[in-house]
Amino acid sequence: MAAYKGHRMNPDKFERGQIKIYLFVVPLVLITGLPIVFIVFHAFKPMEELFAFPPKFITTHPTLDNFRKLFKASRSAGIPLSKYVFNSVLITVVTVFASLFFSTAAAYALSKLKFKGRSAMLSINQFALMFVPVAVMIPRYLVVNKLGLIDSYWAEILPLIPLPVALFLVKQFVDQVPDSLIEAAYMDGAKEFQIYRKIILPMIKPAIATAAILVFQQVWTNLEAANYYINDDGLKSLAFYMSTLTSTTTTNTVAGQGISAAASLIMFLPNLILFCILQKNVMNTMAHSGIK
């Protein structure tokens, strides 16, 4: 009897048995990828192709017109695009660094230091993975308002620093750092902060990269803060400005579509590039992502 041998995941080379799998995956990959390819094409379409009837998917004469108009539109609106870019970069950089610093520190303590309330904190954080952020928009607005953060950069930074899923993933990764290393450091007279900086941080780089991507995605595309916490247009983010371009009024005009597509592309690209650079780290971190 030709017994089933059990097959291996992650094969080294292509075999005929994989054809069925490709037949299943490739169509779905195409369907998923097409809309994104479409946005890219659309962003580079000249006016006559945007107006073409029947509508064309592929751009035959790519142009930067839409991007130029995007810059002009912001100039005529009173606040230069550079101001929005500055705001977004500032908010994103501060939030990502603060979030990484705080969550790695907390992850180290929750994984390797013993103190009262530790396991309670762990379970609360794990429970918080299930809080759908949009569900508590209103009370969060009340908190931000009560703290007097309305119309300040802080309103766009502080609420986005704690990200339960980032802490969770980093903590799972810190768990993998062998205790013996830490004991040895204690023997050499190291203090907790040195251990955190010299042992933990270098060993959890993949988890830090993953957390960075997750926080970046949250902050870079965040609209809630700019929509609800900020009234002063000069403090709003690029994501907000881009969203005004894609609002109902502008996308109704065909010319506006090209500008909106260019705006979407600009918002999407940093995410994609960051993920491409760091994807190995992400997979490495996800291997330890399980909830027990």
Next chain:
Amino acid sequence: MFKKSKVGSKSHFNKNGYFFVFPYAALFIVFILAPVIMAVILSFTNFNAIQFPEAVGLLNYINLITSDDVFMQYVLPNTVKYALIVGVGGYVLSFLLAWALANMTKVPRTIFALILYSPSMTTGVAMTVLWKIMFTGDQTGYINSWLMDIGAINEPIIWLVSTDYLLPIVIIIGLWSSMGVGFLAILAGLLNVDESLYEAAAIDGVKNRFQEMIYVTIPSMKPQMLFAAVMQIVGAFQNGQISTLLAGNPTPQYAAQLIVNHIEDYGFIRYEMGYAAATSVALLLIVQVFSVISKKLFGEE
């Protein structure tokens, strides 16, 4: 000369832990935990955002269940449909895709995983413009134009105002952007299943890949399956915002009104914060139901 480990020992109390945890914990409590607790408290009050909230007991919940026709007739059925297809269906799909990718060689796997994951990078919402262009309601819209080309329809369909098509469109967009963190976790889990388990299972009589998936693969990566399930359902509800971004709030005849949009409607449009809070609590409970089921399926005793 065995010195007791400072690290693993339960008896050693290290108060420095508080310093390390404090910054995260403080912000977590203020911006994540407090809003959830406030939502629970406000749900028992009548609050218009100006006057001090007035306690009304269970009235908001009673109204939600007994006299909110929109909620019972449209929002709840829409939400259940959406959650089952995008949450549960999307989860099954992300498992199947991850499993298929794990059976490929490294280069195509990485490229395909990147493409499948990329929609979720935009959190769906940032791509609203894309869908507006695709589903433009006259013959200049891409979908209309294609469908008319192949002869499937004769008249352009006004997609984003149509009560028949709006919810399916929102569901498709939800599925499109549902290969997120959970999908990556499953893929990583699949690639890390101990290979000797497969050999052992083959000896024990597992006959094909499907049996292998049910009896070997899934049981040995339950923690990732659970994590992915939680991420999937939360992501699905979070993306529900797309329906009002496409069609306004309320959506035409509440056709694609989801619970997230209902909260927005009462909270930010009608300023009935107490009622909106009760709806938020209902949403958190729905997510909880899904997570309890996931724990039953994948939790380790």
